[in-house]
Every structure is written in C-alpha cells, then in structure tokens.
Amino acid sequence: MSTMRTTESVEVLSNIALFPGHYRITLGWDPLTVKPGQFVMLRISPTFDPLLRRPFGIYNIKEGGVEILYRVVGKGTSLMSQLKRGDRVDVLGPLGNGFELTEDKDYLMVAGGMGIVPFYMVAKELLRMGKTPRLFFGVRKEEELILADDLKGLGAEVEFTVQERDGKVVTELLESKDIAGKHVLACGPEGMLEKVASICEAKGVESFVSLETSMACGMGVCMGCSVETKEGYRLACVDGPVFNVRELKWKS
Amino acid sequence: MEELNTKVHITPEFVLKNPVMVASGTFGYGLEFTEFMNISQIGAIVVKGLSLKPRAGNPPPRIIETPAGLINAIGLQNIGVEHFVKDKLPELRRLGATVVANIFGERVDEYREVARILDGVEGISAIEVNISCPNVKKGGLKFGQDPASAREVVAAVREATGLPLITKLSPDAPDLKAMIEAVEEAGTDAISLVNTIPAMAIDVEKRRPVLSTVTGGLSGPAIKPIALRLVWQAASVAKVPVIGIGGIMNGRDALEFIIAGARAVQVGTLNLVEPRGAMKVIKEIEAYMRQHRIENIEALTGSLVLPER
Ligand SMILES: Cc1cc2nc3c(=O)[nH]c(=O)nc-3n(C[C@H](O)[C@H](O)[C@H](O)COP(=O)(O)OP(=O)(O)OC[C@H]3O[C@@H](n4cnc5c(N)ncnc54)[C@H](O)[C@@H]3O)c2cc1C
Ligand SMILES: Cc1cc2nc3c(=O)[nH]c(=O)nc-3n(C[C@H](O)[C@H](O)[C@H](O)COP(=O)(O)O)c2cc1C
Ligand code: FES
Numbered sequence: 001m002s003t004m005r006t007t008e009s010v011e012v013l014s015n016i017a018l019f020p021g022h023y024r025i026t027l028g029w030d031p032l033t034v035k036p037g038q039f040v041m042l043r044i045s046p047t048f049d050p051l052l053r054r055p056f057g058i059y060n061i062k063e064g065g066v067e068i069l070y071r072v073v074g075k076g077t078s079l080m081s082q083l084k085r086g087d088r089v090d091v092l093g094p095l096g097n098g099f100e101l102t103e104d105k106d107y108l109m110v111a112g113g114m115g116i117v118p119f120y121m122v123a124k125e126l127l128r129m130g131k132t133p134r135l136f137f138g139v140r141k142e143e144e145l146i147l148a149d150d151l152k153g154l155g156a157e158v159e160f161t162v163q164e165r166d167g168k169v170v171t172e173l174l175e176s177k178d179i180a181g182k183h184v185l186a187c188g189p190e191g192m193l194e195k196v197a198s199i200c201e202a203k204g205v206e207s208f209v210s211l212e213t214s215m216a217c218g219m220g221v222c223m224g225c226s227v228e229t230k231e232g233y234r235l236a237c238v239d240g241p242v243f244n245v246r247e248l249k250w251k252s
Numbered sequence: 253m254e255e256l257n258t259k260v261h262i263t264p265e266f267v268l269k270n271p272v273m274v275a276s277g278t279f280g281y282g283l284e285f286t287e288f289m290n291i292s293q294i295g296a297i298v299v300k301g302l303s304l305k306p307r308a309g310n311p312p313p314r315i316i317e318t319p320a321g322l323i324n325a326i327g328l329q330n331i332g333v334e335h336f337v338k339d340k341l342p343e344l345r346r347l348g349a350t351v352v353a354n355i356f357g358e359r360v361d362e363y364r365e366v367a368r369i370l371d372g373v374e375g376i377s378a379i380e381v382n383i384s385c386p387n388v389k390k391g392g393l394k395f396g397q398d399p400a401s402a403r404e405v406v407a408a409v410r411e412a413t414g415l416p417l418i419t420k421l422s423p424d425a426p427d428l429k430a431m432i433e434a435v436e437e438a439g440t441d442a443i444s445l446v447n448t449i450p451a452m453a454i455d456v457e458k459r460r461p462v463l464s465t466v467t468g469g470l471s472g473p474a475i476k477p478i479a480l481r482l483v484w485q486a487a488s489v490a491k492v493p494v495i496g497i498g499g500i501m502n503g504r505d506a507l508e509f510i511i512a513g514a515r516a517v518q519v520g521t522l523n524l525v526e527p528r529g530a531m532k533v534i535k536e537i538e539a540y541m542r543q544h545r546i547e548n549i550e551a552l553t554g555s556l557v558l559p560e561r
C-alpha cells in the first residue's frame with residue numbers, strides 16, 4: 001500500500017461555480033501524503049441516497065484544504081453542487097496508485113475536459129523537479145478553457161483544441177507533434193484515451209492513462225471496477241486508476 | 253444494569269462475541285479493513301467466496317447503482333482456497349479475527365474438495381456454503397433453486413469437514429420450506445439468507461443491458477423488506493439458527509432481523525459505503541439493549557409480537 005487511507009467527516013470550506021455545471025469544492029481535509037493522480041471516494045449525503053460514494057480526482061492540496069473540480073452529471077454531483085460552506089461530507093482516501101514521476105524522464109500531459117484534474121498536481125511536481133510542464137488540452141466548448149488557467153498560472157505551456165470552435169480534437173494535436181522521447185500522461189474520456197494509446201504506440205512512445213470505471217468501494221474490496229489487461233483483470237481503484245497502456249486490452 | 257451480553261450461539265462450539273457478521277464479497281479477505289478498525293471486534297468475518305481454483309470473474313461492467321441498491325455481477329472472482337489459507341489466513345489469525353470461509357463450486361465434488369482443504373485448518377471457525385452458484389452438471393440451474401441438489405452439496409460438505417456449517421440460501425428458491433428441510437437433513441448447522449436478488453438494468457440510449465452478464469444480483473436497502481420477510485418465514489420453519497442478511501444499514505435494521513427470528517445478522521453493501529459500518533451497527537444494537545434494559549441479545553431473537561387474530 002502506498003499511502004495511509006482514512007475515512008473522516010470533513011467540512012466544506014467553499015463550493016464555487018466555475019461555469020455552468022462545473023464547480024470547485026474545497027474540503028477541510030488534511031491527508032498525510034497524496035500522489036498526483038490519486039482520488040477520493042466522497043459520501044455526499046449522510047443518508048444512503050445515493051447509496052454509494054462517488055469517486056473524484058484530487059485536484060490540489062493547499063494549506064488546510066483539498067480541492068476537487070467536478071462536473072454535474074447526475075444525482076450525486078447535483079447534490080454536491082448544493083453544498084454550502086460549513087456543510088459536511090465524508091471523505092475516504094487518498095486512493096489509487098497515481099502517476100509515477102521520475103527526474104530522468106520527460107513528460108507530456110494530454111487532457112480532455114475534466115480529464116485535466118490530475119494534471120495540476122502533476123505540473124506542480126514537475127516544477128519541483130525543475131521541468132517545464134507541457135499540456136495538450138482538448139475541450140468541447142470554449143468556456144471550458146478556464147479549467148487550464150491554474151496550470152497556466154504555474155507557468156505550464158498549454159496548447160488547446162476547442163472542438164466546437166475549430167472542429168479539432170486534442171488527439172489530432174498529439175498526432176501532429178513530434179513527441180519522440182516523451183512519456184505521455186493522459187486523462188479524459190475513454191475514446192480519447194484509446195486514441196492516445198494508439199498514437200503513442202505508433203510513434204513508439206510510452207504512455208500512461210488514468211481510467212474511469214464505475215466503482216462501489218474504491219478500496220479493492222468489491223471487485224466491481226475491473227479493467228481488462230493482458231494479464232487478466234486488474235482493479236481500477238487499487239491497481240489503477242493509472243495504467244501503462246501496454247498492459248491494457250481495449251474494447252474496440 | 254449488568255454488563256450487556258451480546259454473545260450469540262450459532263452452535264454450542266461456534267459462539268460469536270456479538271451478532272454482527274460481515275457478508276461475503278463485501279469485506280474482501282478482511283485485511284483490507286485493518287486501517288479502519290480492529291477487525292477482531294466484528295462478530296465474524298465471512299470472507300469473499302472461495303473456489304478450488306482462482307477465478308477471474310466476469311468482464312466489465314460489473315456493477316451499477318440503482319435506487320437504494322447495487323446490482324453486481326462480479327462472477328465470484330477470488331484467489332482460490334489454497335492461496336487464501338497460505339497468504340491471508342495467518343494474518344487474520346494474528347489479528348484475532350473470527351473467520352468464516354464462504355465456499356462455492358460448479359460441481360458437488362468441487363464443494364467437497366474446498367471443504368476438505370479447509371477442514372482442520374487453524375483459524376477457520378465455520379464454513380458458509382454458497383449454493384447460489386449455477387450447477388454446471390444440471391444445465392446451469394442454481395443448486396439453491398433445487399432442494400435435491402442443495403441436499404447433495406451440503407451432504408458432501410458435511411462429510412468432508414467437522415467445522416460448523418452455515419448454508420447460504422438464495423432468495424429465489426421456489427419452495428423455501430422444502431429447501432430448508434433439505435439442507436437441515438443434509439446436516440447444516442445453520443442457514444443464512446438472503447444472497448442477492450436476481451435483477452437487471454438497461455441503458456436506454458444503447459438499448460443494451462448495463463452489466464456484461466445481462467443480469468446480476470441486487471443488494472442494499474432496496475432488498476431489505478423482502479429479505480426480512482424471507483428471514484421471518486425461514487425462522488418460523490427452521491430447526492437450526494437463522495442468520496439474517498439483506499440491506500442492513502444500521503442497528504435498527506439489524507434489530508428488525510433479530511426480532512423476526514435471526515440469531516445473528518450479516519451486513520454487506522454497508523461495508524462498501526462505510527468501512528466502519530459494521531462497528532456502528534454493533535454500537536447501535538448495544539445502545540438499544542441499554543435503552544430497553546435487555547441484558548442478553550439472544551432474548552430478542554424471534555421476540556416479534558404478532559397481532560392477535
Ligand atoms: C477515479 C475517478 C476519478 C474521477 N474524478 C472525477 C473528477 O475529478 N471530477 C469529476 O467531475 N468527475 C470525476 N469522476 C467521475 C465521477 O465519479 C462521476 O461523474 C460521478 O460519480 C457521477 O455521480 P452522479 O451521482 O452525479 O451521477 P450518476 O447518477 O451516478 O450518473 C449519471 C450519469 O453519468 C454517468 N457516469 C457515472 N459515473 C461515471 C463515470 N465514472 N464516468 C463517466 N460517466 C459516468 C452515468 O452512467 C450516468 O449516465 C471520476 C471517476 C473516477 C472513477
Ligand atoms: C459486490 C458483492 C459481492 C458479493 N460476493 C459474494 C460472494 O462471493 N459469496 C456470497 O455468498 N455472497 C456474495 N455477495 C452477497 C452478500 O454476501 C449478501 O448476501 C448480499 O449482498 C445481501 O446483503 P446486503 O444487502 O447487506 O449487501 C456479494 C455481494 C456484493 C454486493
Ligand atoms: S471499486 Fe470496489 S474494488 Fe474497486
């Protein structure tokens with residue numbers, strides 16, 4: 001096990017709308033250590049409706065709080081969007097393996113939409129290592145571009161594609177670039193990740209993707225979050241969510 | 253008030269320190285929870301279903317949440333009985349956990365073989381026989397739906413081991429009474445029910461089933477009233493102790509099952525949502541006992557007051 005998992009009731013410090021349907025929530029939680037790419041399971045309501053916790057990537061850790069960025073897609077996230085300062089939620093984490101970052105490698109981040117979440121902490125870690133973080137960021141709508149503002153604020157080099165504006169997706173950007181020698185880290189919708197995997201394979205570069213599966217427990221107990229790999233099923237919540245694409249068997 | 257007595261007797265030798273067990277498949281091999289609690293304080297830990305050989309389980313997607321419930325199609329993924337005994341059991345013993353091995357097979361011999369491997373192994377307190385598995389020899393009909401096959405399985409396991417035996421019944425047995433009589437005759441020491449209830453969900457956009465196996469098993473609060481009714485009916489016909497399972501999320505839910513006739517209960521889905529949930533259920537039962545001045549939990553078993561007619 002990498003880090004110490006805990007479950008505790010924590011206070012909501014703030015919950016701010018970024019643009020329609022997208023929020024940043026700050027929780028008064030102080031985990032011992034968190035690796036970039038790890039996640040938490042949140043119990044949003046003290047009742048059992050919704051029944052299960054919901055998984056969210058850890059966006060940032062700062063003095064006295066942990067930030068999460070989320071998009072409203074259903075019951076749990078819509079309840080979450082109504083939380084106010086002083087309300088309490090129960091957090092279980094940190095969970096999962098996270099991205100393995102080493103000094104001797106050169107990284108390129110590729111994100112689609114909310115897939116940007118793990119990369120703020122990755123970028124901070126890369127800066128700490130004296131590297132310039134580089135991100136290819138694809139969004140559907142122009143308004144989503146503000147999701148990259150924090151990374152730009154850190155000094156990351158960010159290149160965009162806006163599908164509704166210029167009809168391009170981020171994998172086309174990746175395809176068009178010389179990425180020899182890079183280690184590609186990707187997070188986003190499954191279709192995008194599969195494309196990233198095949199581009200990287202064709203270009204002969206290593207790539208690591210953070211996968212989303214449905215999860216019940218988040219801690220390796222229910223075996224509900226299986227991912228097909230070349231060595232059989234692995235669990236996204238403990239063996240992942242980050243996998244080397246060479247291990248994976250894609251659906252299509 | 254005297255000290256509370258929360259001990260429950262499943263058999264004269266198999267005595268739990270309290271009536272709250274954790275259900276198979278929802279507590280891993282127990283060791284996943286050591287960061288959250290002292291696992292020796294749980295009545296008993298029923299580990300993930302064990303088969304003779306390791307099993308890979310079903311393709312994804314394996315789970316879907318539905319209102320107040322969870323449908324799963326894990327497919328009994330497990331590390332196999334031998335690996336469990338070698339790599340997990342020693343640590344469970346060291347931690348002082350009360351361990352019940354849940355076992356299953358696709359043929360009668362498989363059940364027998366798994367039970368034989370577990371027989372006499374230090375640290376196993378009882379075996380729970382999951383008969384909700386499809387009987388491959390009988391064209392996939394579940395052992396748990398046919399009293400004659402269930403009897404055969406339990407008799408084979410009984411022959412293979414002297415350990416206390418709990419037979420875990422499916423909620424979809426066509427004749428519950430006949431099923432209970434069959435497993436009692438075959439020598440079970442207790443029965444537990446219910447396993448998950450067959451269920452499904454459909455993605456209307458794709459017009460496809462959500463789960464890879466089309467159907468799965470429903471657990472959680474959604475099944476509690478059905479499970480409670482089955483446990484009550486089972487307790488009224490069973491000669492052996494009954495262990496109640498299904499949608500227990502707090503102490504009051506557990507008490508409903510106990511009052512209906514359950515000697516002990518198992519909490520399942522709750523563990524997935526609240527790693528410390530079982531401990532909370534225990535504390536809430538104790539609080540109820542204090543409040544109602546009940547010194548011995550076994551006095552509550554089957555204490556349901558029925559309306560006069
Ligand atoms: C490891 C991990 C990290 C995640 N990190 C984030 C994050 O940082 N920010 C964020 O906004 N979301 C994140 N998600 C997704 C988030 O968990 C889901 O959006 C959330 O659980 C939906 O809950 P709900 O109750 O609102 O929706 P539900 O009512 O459960 O579902 C509504 C709809 O959304 C779909 N849906 C549910 N879960 C997912 C999922 N995991 N992926 C795609 N579609 C889904 C359902 O199929 C359904 O159509 C992450 C998921 C995982 C597994
Ligand atoms: C993810 C999951 C896995 C399960 N695996 C097993 C199993 O291996 N063997 C078994 O007998 N029951 C298994 N069950 C059934 C539970 O032990 C229990 O009978 C059922 O979930 C009902 O209780 P609950 O509503 O409290 O969860 C599983 C249930 C779930 C949710
Ligand atoms: S979500 Fe339960 S094992 Fe991964």
